[in-house]
Amino acid sequence: MPCILIADDHDLVRDTIAAYLETVDGFTVMTASNFDAALGSMKGINAVDLLILDYNMPGMNGLEGLERARKSHPAIKVVLMSGVANKDVAQTAMSMGADGFIPKRLAAKSMVNAINFVLAGERYFPVDFAEPEQAAAPSANFADLTEREMQTLEQLCIGLSNKDIARNLGVQEVTVKLHVKNLLAKLNVSNRTQAAILAKEQHLF
Structure with a gap:
């Protein structure tokens, strides 16, 4: 059962997100109200799989906290969360x-x-934070996808790798790569994570 640590100094935001995630089957949720408390929890007896780190929080200087968390616990995945950070900050965080x-x-x-x-090992970046040439509104018309591309998309939605998809569909991995490339172009998204999220939001699977 994945353990998620939410670090945010705003009680309402932190507790609301934690309460919601606790309703999701398969999640264990921990919270921290400042960066030092988050670091303490990350090295505690409970193994943390994912840290959701607020961009503005006591004990850290913006992206400095992200850098410290990554260096001190490289095995723990870190997602930056913010209500104020702009596109440049978000892209810098991803580059770090x-x-x-x-x-x-x-x-x-x-x-x-x-x-x-x-x-599942993917990286998440919102479509509307992408570069201008990548930020066109995704198409919700899935009718252009072939049957095999739809099957590939369904496999992406559960976070499978190209190798696993190839095994499940009984095709070569290079064929899966081609299907992924084609469906990304048809849906007007820049990566497989965005394609899967778009499909889930349209309740396709």
């Missing part, structure tokens, strides 16, 4: 090794999807 960036305005179900993708 963050496993994802979650805006606080993100819908609850989308946040759960993002967390699941990160836990």
Whole structure:
């Protein structure tokens, strides 16, 4: 059962997110109200799989906290969360090794999807925070996808790798890569995580 640590100094935000995630089957949730408490929990007896770290919080200087968390506990996935950080901050966080960036305005179900993708080894970055040439609104028309591309997309939605998808579909891994490339282009998204989230938000699977 994955253990998620939410570090945020705003009690309402922290407790609301924690309460919601605790309703999701398969999650164990811990909380911390400052950065030092978060570091203490990360080296505690309970193994933490994912740290959701608020960008503005006592004990850390913005992205400095992300850097410290990554260096002190490299095996723990770290997602930066913020209600004020702009696109540049988000992109810098990703370049510094963050496993994802979650805006606080993100819908609850989308946040759960993002967390699941990160836990599955993907990186989450919201479509509307992408570079301008990548930020066009994703197409919700899945009718252009072939049957095999839809099957591939369904496998992406549960976080499987190309190798696992190839084994499940009985095809070569290079074929899966081609299917993924084609469906990303047809859905007008830049990566497999965005494609899977789009599919989940459209309740396809």
